[in-house]
Amino acid sequence: MAHAQQGTHSLYFFLASGVWNFGLGMTWLVVPLYAHSQGLSNAEIGLLFAVPVLAQAPLNLLGGAYTDRIGGRRIMLGSCLVSVAAGLWFVGAQGFWMLLAGQLALVLSRAAFWPATWAMASELPGARGVHLGRLNAVTNLGQILGTSASGFLLAFTGYTATFLAFCVIGAASFLAGLAARHAPHKPAAAPRSLLATYRPLLGRPIILYAMVCAYLSALPFSLTLSFYPLFLAFFGHSEDVSGIILALRGIGSIGASLLAAHLVRTGPDTLWPVACGVAVAVAVALMPAINHAVPIGFWMLVLGAGSAAMTLYFQITISEASPPDLRGSALALGGLGWSISHMSTPLLLGFLADRIGLVNGFYVLGALALLTAIALGFMRNWAFAKP
Numbered sequence: 001m002a003h004a005q006q007g008t009h010s011l012y013f014f015l016a017s018g019v020w021n022f023g024l025g026m027t028w029l030v031v032p033l034y035a036h037s038q039g040l041s042n043a044e045i046g047l048l049f050a051v052p053v054l055a056q057a058p059l060n061l062l063g064g065a066y067t068d069r070i071g072g073r074r075i076m077l078g079s080c081l082v083s084v085a086a087g088l089w090f091v092g093a094q095g096f097w098m099l100l101a102g103q104l105a106l107v108l109s110r111a112a113f114w115p116a117t118w119a120m121a122s123e124l125p126g127a128r129g130v131h132l133g134r135l136n137a138v139t140n141l142g143q144i145l146g147t148s149a150s151g152f153l154l155a156f157t158g159y160t161a162t163f164l165a166f167c168v169i170g171a172a173s174f175l176a177g178l179a180a181r182h183a184p185h186k187p188a189a190a191p192r193s194l195l196a197t198y199r200p201l202l203g204r205p206i207i208l209y210a211m212v213c214a215y216l217s218a219l220p221f222s223l224t225l226s227f228y229p230l231f232l233a234f235f236g237h238s239e240d241v242s243g244i245i246l247a248l249r250g251i252g253s254i255g256a257s258l259l260a261a262h263l264v265r266t267g268p269d270t271l272w273p274v275a276c277g278v279a280v281a282v283a284v285a286l287m288p289a290i291n292h293a294v295p296i297g298f299w300m301l302v303l304g305a306g307s308a309a310m311t312l313y314f315q316i317t318i319s320e321a322s323p324p325d326l327r328g329s330a331l332a333l334g335g336l337g338w339s340i341s342h343m344s345t346p347l348l349l350g351f352l353a354d355r356i357g358l359v360n361g362f363y364v365l366g367a368l369a370l371l372t373a374i375a376l377g378f379m380r381n382w383a384f385a386k387p
Contacts, residue, residue, distance in 0.1 A: 010124060010180075012176050012177070012179040012180035013117075013120060013121075013124075013177075013180035014134065014135065014138045015176045015180075016076065016080070016173050016174075016176035016177035016180055017117050017135060017138050017139060017142070017173075018138040018139070018141060018142040019142060019169060019172050019173040019176055020076075020079070020080060020083065020113060020142065020169075020170070020173035021138070021139045021140075021141075021142030021143045021146065022142040022143070022145050022146035022149075022169050022173075023083055023087075023146060023166050023169035023170050023173065024083075024110070024142070024143060024146060025142060025143035025144065025145065025146025025147040025148075025149075025150065025247075025250070026146040026147065026149065026150035026153075026162065026165070026166050026169070027106060027150075027166065027225065028143070028146075028147055028150075028224045028225040028228075028229070028246065029147055029150045029151055029154065029229050029239070029242065029243055029246060030150050030154055030159065030162050030163070030166075031090070031099075031102075031103070031106075031225070032045060032049075032225070032226055032227070032229045032230055033154065033229055033230075033233070033239070034090070034099070034159050035048055035099055036230060036233070037159075038094065038095065038099070040096060040099075041354065042227075042230070042350045042353040042354050042358070043350045043351060043353075043354050044096055044350075045226065045227075045230070045346070045350060046226065046227075046346040046347050046348075046349060046350020046351065046353075047096075047100075047346075047347065047350070048096065048099055048100055048103055048346075049103065049222075049225065049226040049342070049346035049347075050342070050343045050344070050345075050346045050347035050350075051100065051103075051343075052100065052103040052104045052106070052107040054343060055104060055107060055108070055111075056107045056108075056110065056111045056339045056342065056343070057336055057339040057340075057343075059107070059108055059111035059112065060111045060115060060332045060333075060335055060336060060338075060339055061198060061329075061332055061333065061336075063075055063111055063112040063115045063116060063328075063332055064115045064119075064328045064329040064330070064331060064332020064333065064335075067115055067116045067119050067328030067329075067332070072115075072116035072117065072119045072120040072328065073116075073120065073177065073180060075112050075113070075115075075116035076112075076113055076116045076117060076120070076177050076180075077174055077177045077178065078112060079108075079109045079110075079112040079113035079116070080109075080113075080170050080171075080173045080174035080177055081170070081174060082105055082108050082109040082112070083105075083106070083109045083166070083169075083170035083173070084167050084170035084171055084174070085105060086102055086105035086106050086109065086170075087163050087164070087166040087167035087170060088163075088167055089101065089102045089105060090102045090163045090166075091160055091163045091164065107342075111339075114335060114338075115328055115331050115332040115335055116328070117135060118132070118135070118315055118328075118331045118335075119327050119328035119331055121134075121135040122315070122319045122327055122331075123324065123327070132312055132315045132316060132319070133257045133258055133312055134257075134258070136253065136257035136308055136311055136312055136315075137253075137254045137257040137258050139253075140249075140250040140251075140253035140254045140257065140304065140308065141250065141254055143247075143250045144247040144250035144251060144254070145247075146169070147224075147243050147246045147247045147250070148243045148244055148247045149165075149243070150162055150243060151239045151240045151241070151242055151243020151244065151246075152239075152240050152243065153165060154239045154240075154243075155238065155239045155240045198329060198333060201322070201326070201329065201330055201333050202333070204321070205382055205383045205384075205385065206317065206318075206321050206383045206384060207318070207321070207330065207333055207334060208383070209317075209376075209379050209380070209382070209383030209384075210314045210317050210318050210321075210334040210337070210383075211333070211334055211336055211337040211340075212337060212372065212375070212376060212379065213273050213277075213310055213313060213314040213317070213334075213337065213376065214311075214314045214334050214335055214336070214337025214338050214341075215337035215338070215340050215341045215372070216273075216276070216277045216280055216281075216307075216310055216337075216341075216369060216372055216373060216376075217276075217280075217307050217308075217310035217311040217313075217314060217337075217338075218307075218337060218338035218341035218342060219280055219284065219307070219341050219345060219369055220249055220280060220283075220284075220303045220304065220306075220307040221307070221338070221341070221342070222341045222342050222345035222346060223284070223345060223349070224246055224249060225342075226345070226346040226349070226350075227346065227349050227350070227353070227358070228246060229242055229246070230358070231287075231288065231358060231362070232245060232246075232296075234358055235288075235291045235296075236291075237293070241293065245293060245296060245297055245300055246300070248297045248300040248301050248304065249300045249301070249303050249304035249307075250304055251301060251304065252300070252301035252302065252303065252304025252305040252306075252308070253304035253305065253307060253308035254304075254308075255305060256304065256305035256306070256307075256308035256309045256312075257308045257309075257311075257312060270380075271377075272309065272310075272313050273310060273313055273314075273373075273376045273380075274373055274374070274376050274377045276306045276307075276309045276310035276313065276373075277306070277310065277369070277370075277372060277373025277374075277376055278306075278370065278373045278374075279302055279303075279305065279306030280303060280306040280307055280310065280369055280373070281366050281367075281369035281370035281372075281373055282302070282366065282370070283299040283300070283302040283303040283306065283366075284303065284362060284365055284366040284369055285362065285363055285365075285366020285367065285369075285370070286299055286366070287299040287300070287303070287362065288358075288359040288362045288363075314334055314337075315331065315334075317334075318330050318331055318333075318334045319331070345365070348361075348365065349361050349362070349365055352364055352365070
């Protein structure tokens, strides 16, 4: 009976995550196109997605620390409510500053949701890698459906109806999360300061190494929620076609998440992070080389697979290197690599696009990602050295 009840609660947990990510996938297409329709320049759109991430870094750390203190479920439910409020705000948002405020709300929701659900999945009974792989697969499935649905909603109903649908999705994820009871490991005593636990974690090379892995794994997300919709529109693809192409990144991620869950190995000898980083870099650089849906879709699949495998690698690495009572904090700290990517990638690409063109900007970004992947190969032994 207890086993069946635990399985039901796990089902609601995965359902809440999938529904919430459905809403997130909707925003990746509709928000940048909405900003573009209001006449914002490439540089302004880059700022629109980069500036709120300045707040995401400290919010991530707070979310991780509070996950260890009050439990991931409460953090997850609060994130769902924030997403509903953000959707309502976007319905009436006009101009750069109102759009920026909406983006800040979305960033707050993301900063709270992901560290909380990562920690919850790592504490489920059974193989940690399998649960994290399933969570990542459900995450990407939700994003696929959300991105695809938003393309059709946008094409046939317009921006207002799409943002209202996003609000409904946020409310549904909240209801599913209410049914997902969860009893995380609790520390014997609360730390004197909420963020005091981060000091010893920051001094560990393996945490810094995982942050670089997280940066590369987040690069496709950063592009999907900022400039990939504009890139597809620049190449003349309609909203519904763009939604399908962007969804292919999630399809690649689902397959890689389920497969890599049984294959990913941590430690200094594995070449997982280097291979995944190279795949991401090559896909970023070559995607704009040919303006045709088939090669663009292929590179989107590669991008999703490389990103998902890298994400699972850094999640398992941090989970294995941290005690249960600090796992939420450690995952949030590693997840700062995501914040760095979400801040720097739109800002850099927006700057490059206004000066050398959008396509050439992707070439430069791919080259920088390749150099980062190569650097991981030299960081491995340092990261896993015994203290």
